[in-house]
Amino acid sequence: MGKITVIGIGPGSLDDMTLRAHKAIEKADTIAGYNTYIKLIEPLLAGKKIIGTGMMQEIDRCTMALAEACKGHDVAVVSSGDAGVYGMAGLVLELLLQKPAEERPQVAIIPGVSAVNAAAAILGAPLMHDFAVISLSDLLTPWDLIKKRAAFAAQGDFVIALYNPKSRKRVEHIEEIREILLKYKPANTPVGIVRGATRNNESVVISDLANFTKEEIDMFSLVIIGNSNTYSKNNLMITPRGYKL
Incomplete structure (x- = not known):
């Protein structure tokens, strides 16, 4: 029986990958990941x-990775940022636990520098107090629940970090979130x-709650309110x- 290691490779630059993650990738004979993340490493x-x-x-990707580990291979499943923050750690563990105990390969999770940590460091120090992290992707979470979570976070005066803030198909979601937040936070927040x-194309903008949706925002953006x-x-x-x- 082999081993499967779920690795957070950091936000993009190899310089921001942890030494433990680097060593695990070097040791592995098989690497599984989203094509964009494979290119980063x-x-x-x-x-x-x-x-x-x-x-x-x-x-499909994690199932194939587990199959290789069950054949005796040393497999690394890579996620950007931290594998336990919107990454593959949970899915790999869920699939693993569906197998009989005697058929399960060894498993390890290696943390990484999350995108929210990288973005915060670039901006300065916006996460010095309590904060909430919310993904605006409704592929796996109902949109009404996402809006509810955003409203409660705003009512609690949390700093709010938004993952997956806008895509080609989800152009209005972030506008809805802005309107919700404006009910509880000042427009000049x-x-x-x-x-x-x-990454090589890094860009940074500091705006305010009233106007931030006028800026370029996409799936490669991290928004901190x-x-x-x-x-x-x-x-x-x-x-x-x-x-x-």
Whole structure:
């Protein structure tokens, strides 16, 4: 029986991949992942078997990866950011537990630098207090539930980080979320938008809640919306922790 390791490769740059993740990829003989993420780590993949698939093929990809591990291979399933934050860790474990105990390969989860951490560092320090992370993708979660979660997070004065904020098919969802948040947060609340964090095409904009949807936002963007104490100064976005200065 082999081994399957679910690895968070970080937000994009190889410099932001953890040493543990790097070593696990080097050791593996088979790599499974979304094609875009496979390309991000291409320099590390010489001589390895690649299981690459497109979007909406996550179950097939993880099933094939488990099959290789059951044959005795050392398999790495890669996710961008952290594998346990909208990544493949949960799916691999669910599929693994469907197998009889005696047929399960070894499994390990290796954390990575999440996109929200990378984006926050680029913006300054917007996550210094309590925050909520919400994905606006309704492929696996009902849209009404997503809106409900956003409303409660806003009522609680959380800093809110939005994953998957806008796609070609979901152009109005982020506008709906903005309207919900404006019920509980001031229009001048700082909003940071980081696109392609740590990648060659990285871009950064600091706007406000009233106007941020006018900026370029897509599936490669991470949006961070401040709380009632968050402020922007000198191109930095800061949420005070509460220290008396």
